[in-house]
Amino acid sequence: MLYRNIRKIDTGAWVDVLFTVDGESFSVSAASHVASIAASLSLNANELEAVDGGSDARTGTLIEQPVVSVTSTRKEELITIGKDGWTDAQQKELIEILSQE
Secondary structure, eight states, rough: EEEEEEEEETTTTTEEEEEEEEESOOOOHHHHHHHHHHTTTTHHHHHHEEESSSSSSOOOOOOOOOOOOOOHHHHHHHHHHOGGOOOOOHHHEEEEEEEEH
């Protein structure tokens, strides 16, 4: 098993994320993982580094990632379609999302 942790270079603090693969290498590049985590934290990719190893290296206080609500994201997707473009299923889905708010 291979573990990939992401660390903020200037502080050495670990990000609260862990990638694993049951094999000798990841199918996703370290640069891609770093870029996506940096974007979620509103950082530049050069502020983070990926650390691969045989165990979870994270210690101490972890840098939390923002929580993105899948429901909110889906609601935004449906709203951008516009009511004239919705299928019956999409309209029903939006009504269900709105009723849960």
